Amino acid sequence: MANKEKNFVSAVIYVHNAEDRIENFMEAVLSVMETNFEHAELICVNDCSNDGSVQRIKEAAKKAEHVSVTILNMSYFHGLEAAMNAGVDLSIGDFVFEFDNTVLDFAQDTVMDIYQRALQGWDIVSASPDRKEKFTSGLFYRVFGYFTDSSTKMYTESFRVLSRRVINRIYSMNKTVLYRKAVYANCGLKTDRIIYPVRDGSRGRTDVREKKYRAGLAADSLILFTEVGYRFSKAMTALMMVMSIFMTVYSIVVYLSFHPVAGWTTTILFLSVAFFGLFGVLTIIIKYLQLLVDLVFKRKHYSFESIEKLT
């Protein structure tokens, strides 16, 4: 191609036990970078893979001509969010592609489509597959959307491109980024989404560790970025108030019309409901506290083992 893009781009790929697909995936991304950009770098964030992923990455890196390939080895399993933050921190591109998984279900043109869209003035452009969302993901995004006041809706995304401006903004806004999508949605710069047709239906396996991590992340994100906890405790308080009013009225009625002998049953009932609500509120307070502790006191939010420049 005669006219290559002058912008320097970085591609950050999350790799965790992906030996069966990383090589294909890297080749695809490398070929997009080599054919379309004069200068590019590729950063593979190896989140403590214990299979042959690193070896495959090194094999694939040999095919790079002018693209610089780096592998960032995390010290222990960090999960997608922290590991990708580490990768983006290391990147130096004017535009940075984030590939959250290594399932090659998109056509290579899609990568350039979102880049072209970004050039038109959208600071964050993401690419979503056109297949039906997984039930759990759909539920999560619905709950998230319902309980947050941000106007930006969130969807399942495979990869996205960020401008350096957005990265700088996020650096100065946040010390820690627990859930990138929520931060991106709230950063105040323009975002857009492209839906691409899925090339083949396979979703790729997610290992147990990643599944557990995602469930935990979903709970944390809901607590931190939405009002779920607050609304729950509000509803609980309201319920308890109504019940206590009812109980007051009821006990007065009982007192006036009957002889107050059977009062012990109502007392028990009242106590159990009150305690249920109280415990609910307590759980949420504890969750908040734990998150605050994590955000404020864990100064280094990721720890990397080594950075190897391959080409």
Added chain:
Amino acid sequence: MSRQYDKIIIGAGLYGLYAALFSGGRGQKVLVLECDASAFGRATYVNQARIHHGYHYPRSMSTALKSAGYFERFHREFSFCVNKEFEKIYATSGQYSWTDGKQFQEFCAAAGIPCEELHPERFFRSGMCDGAFLTKEYTYDAMILRDYYLEQLAAISSVEIRYGVRIAAIAKDTDDYVIRTEDGDEYRTAFVLNASYAGVNQILALAGYEKFAIKYELCEIILCEADEKLSQYGFTVMDGPFFSIMPFGKTGLHSLTSVTFTPHATSYEELPEFSCQAGSGGYCSRERLGNCNLCPVKPDTAFPYMANLARKYLREEYGFSYRESLFSMKPILMTSEIDDSRPTVIRTFSKKPTLVSVLSGKINTVYDLDEVLCDGE
């Protein structure tokens, strides 16, 4: 028919010419053998031209103390080639640094080198650096230094420099070393100083001695034109995969280097083996390194990569643009990977006749040579 010298020095870089002037000044008959057509053509010229004061080594106190010790002496004795008309800022990166701002400050205090804390956001983008410090570090101009040495040596009739010399063999003959060149000349001496830096193992191979455990890096130093605001400053971001942009001697240009992009290729062999050598048409080989800067197959510049890295950190007003690239081969001792120390190694391989090799990556530790040069007088 061979000629006899008191000392033969291999390599006309700073270490070689320093030794020549030192010995020639004591009336000894000295011969300097250089493979290039001029002196100071390689590493002495092609580097960051930093006069180390120790800031660079927050994880190696010994290297820091040694640099600091020689800093004053070097800039006093060679003040004519030293540029100190700029403010040198060291900063510690907020991410990926092995040393943070506070640790850097404590390190400077312990090493006894000046370090005044500044606000990082004066120079760097928000959140990128967790410490910025005004330090005292200068840069030397290799070409002015070369002219000084050549002028001084020209005045001493017992010192001779031969350029374009290709050494074919080094052999021991009773109390002498006999050095034979490809042109058929033969020189005899009781003292050989191997100051050929990246060629150190190649010379040792000729003499049949054990080689240094080193790796080789083909390095690029980029010369840039600095915008007005940047021209008064030198910046070094520590301590990991970062960069330096600082004045390059008195040339009015800035040198730009980065830890990840300055090395273009690495060889872990005892003797330097690089894939580009095959394309050099015999100019450069495993046995005899060419001058990378003059090589027909030198690599493409990594300026876009280094510039993007620097611009990611520096505020927009500290701008710069590309002028040219310099390339050179750099040997790195394998022992210095963990603590990033850069010791000056002087190793004596034989006595009577004497063969000494010196390997140093710093200009101001040249005084370490004094002891070995005086030895046996």
